[in-house]
Amino acid sequence: MIHSLFLVNSSGDIFLEKHWKSVVSRSVCDYFFEAQERATEPENVPPVIPTPHHYLISVLRHRIYFVAVIQSEVPPLFVIEFLHRVVDTFQDYFGVCTEAAIKDNVVVVYELLEEMLDNGFPLATESNILKELIKPPTILRTMVNTITGSTNVGEQLPTGQLSVVPWRRTGVKYTNNEAYFDVVEEIDAIIDKSGSTITAEIQGVIDACVKLTGMPDLTLSFMNPRLLDDVSFHPCVRFKRWEAERILSFIPPDGNFRLLSYHVSSQNLVAIPVYVKHSISFREGSSQGRFDLTLGPKQTMGKGVEAVLVSSQLPRGVLTANLTATQGTHTFDPVTKMLSWDVGKINPQKLPSLKGTMCLQAGASKPDENPSINIQFKIQQMAISGLKVNRLDMYGEKYKPFKGIKYMTKAGKFQVRT
């Protein structure tokens, strides 16, 4: 099981270590540092590194490497999932997961880590249960603690820990009972030179914020549940009911949680909401190159495309780029050769474009690689897959909750090859 955990910052210092079994010398991280040195980019450090006596499994989140040390055969995914849970918990407790935040709350962090694993076995990883065991630091509580001498450690065994619904604590009370659901879809696509789609898929999630009194039992039904053939549920969802009726039936956890995530594969027809017209060319023997890019909406069902951001890694030979945009701001970093253009909203009447020339290093020949263009965007009030929630019903409680649903589409890894 998980033996130890080291937190390493971007400059390669270990700023926190925690051991769940015997103490492992921090020199074991030298193997990690070696791998880190070999990797060209921080994100290229391999996630599993063997050392003579241990294995190091690491994830990089918020520019911190979480390096877990294991000694025996442990499923690596188990370790990675757990590390993710650690990151989520920190973020949940401290708002951000940064080196500073962790250092500022080192004792809470230590208590949390101790509570999450016992002898390397996960103990309590549900945020609700943890919060009952160790109360998150807030300014108010710190003040109260200082004055009254009370602690932020729960004295009682969390109720949810062993119940059939471990994700929900009992005795929840709200004056305003509300349940909000966000359907967020990310579209991953690769578009080739000519504008045709090579692959496109949708990663969707339904995040919920449920603040309901008591033990509500909810059902959520969809207009078109057929779309959801590849889903992962929160443990609260009753799988049998879904299999039989295609209805989500569940007792929700209290507060924020991810109800389900789903995947609409490339085999379904996926609508592409934007198009790009581009012409990036270099002439043989000339030190100049032309750059011309135009964006336009496509298949958006009438919704506006917002927060558009275009970035492209220009060839290494490019020295400067002399470009003008019809809207938004653009920058070119001559060191990393990264061109980024913050477009904002696309106006279908007046399509945004970025035109101009690029200067090559004197004497350099025509660059060989074709820069690929990454696009980010957001479309409100639409789920690009067409998924629609039909209705939400509540059983088991008498009051009438306030219900809300929101849709959004975002670009995930949306790439256009040139």
Add this chain to the structure above:
Amino acid sequence: MTDSKYFTTTKKGEIFELKAELNSDKKEKKKEAVKKVIASMTVGKDVSALFPDVVNCMQTDNLELKKLVYLYLMNYAKSQPDMAIMAVNTFVKDCEDPNPLIRALAVRTMGCIRVDKITEYLCEPLRKCLKDEDPYVRKTAAVCVAKLHDINAQLVEDQGFLDTLKDLISDSNPMVVANAVAALSEIAESHPNSNLLDLNPQSINKLLTALNECTEWGQIFILDCLANYTPRDDRESQSICERVTPRLSHANSAVVLSAVKVLMKFMEMLPKDLDYYGTLLKKLAPPLVTLLSAEPELQYVALRNINLIVQKRPEILKHEMKVFFVKYNDPIYVKLEKLDIMIRLASQANIAQVLAELKEYATEVDVDFVRKAVRAIGRCAIKVEQSAERCVSTLLDLIQTKGLWVELGRLPLLLSDPAGSLLYVTLGRTSVSGPSNQAFSLLCGPRYESVIATLCENLDSLDEPEARAAMIWIVGEYAERIDNADELLESFLEGFHDESTQVQLQLLTAIVKLFLKKPTETQELVQQVLSLATQDSDNPDLRDRGYIYWRLLSTDPVAAKEVVLAEKPLISEETDLIEPTLLEELICHIGTLASVYHKPPSSFVEGSRGVQHKRLPIRSGSGESSESQDPGSGPGAPEAPTAVIPSQGDLLGDLLNLDLAPPTAAAPPPGAASLPMGGVDLLGGGLDSLMGDESEPLGGDMGGSPAMGSGFGGPAAVMPSSLSAPVGGGLGDLFDLGGGVGMSMGAYVPPKTMEMTLTNKAMSVMADFAIQFNRNSFGLAPAGPLQVPTPLSPNQTIDVSLPLNTVGPVMKMEPLNNLQVAVKNNIDVFYFSCQYPISMLFVEDGKMDRQVFLATWKDIPNENEAQFQIKDCHLNSDAASNKLQGCNVFTIAKRTVDGQDMLYQAMKLSNGICVLTELRVQTGNPTYTMFPSELQMFPSELQMFPSELQMFPSELQMFPSELQMFPSELQMFPSELHMFPSELHMFLSAPLQVSLKCRAAEVAQCVFQCYEAALKN
């Protein structure tokens, strides 16, 4: 205020100040101080000096303070065992606390203190907690048993905790079940045979029920445990699959992958025509695809596992090619894995798409990735045979467009990869009339004429050894079509010694090929390269290959042509696949480190004192055979190799064209040795052609190895009593085979036997031995099967003897008494050769009449006479005669001339050849070594004399005395002497002198060796 304040220090000395604070009366101050101590601990500072002060704070009703002190204790108790005892009382008291949280905390912390003395006190509280009314305490206690086991395994067993733990599997609370399973699994890992997780249908049912209700982590433990179970029949297997399938929709990827493991394993048992089988296949694809949309680290692990799944069951993901397309900002480790899977999924249906993608990747910036992408094109050509031509043209397109990069200095790099891939393509598709010629005509055809020219022009700008070797191979292979092939290859010779071995070997072969194709123009070149390889090189591989070519070319150019220009075996996709038994084992370990590294689990895992080999259950048509196939292989039972072998055996069989008897379906129990009856027949005639045919490189390797030849001529070495390092199919180092053929000297043992010492150096058990001889000079053949009574377990050595007869097929060997042997077992076929003493072939009726002897002696032409000396032998003539008699060498007559005893002897070989000898024994004459430089002058002169010498025995006697003049000088050059052993002893004057006459002159050398051995023994 934040916790960062705890890191600030004052000048007074941190420890000192903390000590004061810890002993303060104020609770608040104490707590703050403990927090400071913990903060120092988290950053790796040593605060163990504060141990007593911190432990003093333990007696408190403040839970936070208590927890903090516990944290500290866990870290430092080991370094202060005596002080840690102080804490015991508090622990024991806390274990009785009414608050379950505190009870659990106490037992949990106690287990983490790795001090022997404390563990003794732990037992009682632990026993209570294991039966606590609160499930939270029980589940904590379950983990504590695993902790305790890690510290003191014996104690846990003695106290009966393991049984209590097993009982917890039936606990009413699913969380307790999950933790008990996790603890048992961890304990079982260090106790492979303990049979802790005794899985039966009842316990499986309990686990499956708990599976639905416990936490995600518990689900992982339970699923991993389920994967070790083998269902009784396909119906049970199906029902387990049905209950596990919902886990595929879990949000936790580790749960998903563990569920995939269980399904992949149990699916094996389902009949393929079952509807459910097809449904299951369909259900597996979406979760695997979903894993790929997760974070890159998860993706990486998932991809490594998908790689295995795709090899085992390609049908699952055959329509999902697109999800493996590489995204520009994927981390490099994800890109490389995706690429690998793309190739595995490539088929004729999607090859166009794949090639288009690969071509796109080849224009990326990352050099490693570009390289791998280009190579992938080569692999595609092999995977999808019909696309070879398309792949070649894609590669050539790349070369041509990249041709513009010369100035940037990247040309060599990129060229090297197409070159490597082209090698792959051509090698893979080489057959006489197969597509390779198409591929090459593409290369040479008008469309790409410039390309091959470009490649050749840039030969020396290829800096990667692999690429250089590849290009040299192409030039050699197609030498007849490349006009200036000789010039191209010659240009490499200049820097021959600076090249890497890979390139050197390839160059040697290429030039030999060139010579065989264009003998007239390239004679000089081939001589040059042969002398470079044999004389100026320190690399044994290169030297050996050089010698082999040299001998081949000098003895029989036709044979050489057959060997060197032999038709190449087809490379198939299988070359990239994981070996089937390993794959099966890895499928059983999906989701583990082993599956990430694609190595058998046994090669991993620190401290695992033994790993059970898992394998897939066998699909049972009828229920009865599945009983005996329990893969868990009960406690202590040797792991049953028999059932694993079939696939391997079949593979080998196909490989060698051997007619292997199919392994019996119901595998015999491992203990009862299955004697391969008629082992010789098992091997069939396939081996003959394999070994006898000189065009087979392997055969040449054995016979012509220079090392062996020189050993033979040496004065002392007669019978290689043990030959190690058999030549074998890559597994040579696994199996050491010492072989000596012969019989004990001095006493004739009627049935001739071959004595062998078999040592198993592999990791697995060897069984099913069979032996086969190549055709040899005297028709030696095994008279019965090779009797290896029991399977040979790792590191075991046994001696076996094999009866021989001389009725086998005959073929003249060089040297004459050389015997090539193949030993087969379940692992591989091993080849070795040895030389047997010819005396074993002397028959008992070799005695002849004096008159006949005389007549025969005269009858045999003098050219057939050979003379040898035997040094260091101090026997008188009678003793020599007796000794030789033991070997069926019969003394016909004896006379004494000038102080020399002359023995006239005769012997007869099993094939009827008679050998006559004259043995001269001269007592009391020491042997001298001679001055080597002088010696070297003699051979040619002396060799003319033998007949004359015989006429003037008295003259001969003059030599030794003359030689006696140089002893002091001689001794100065011992090292030089050793260089000419064979020449030396021929011309030494020695006390024993043998003249040998036989119609078959070739046997002389062997008979001499036999004499020497017999007389010296």
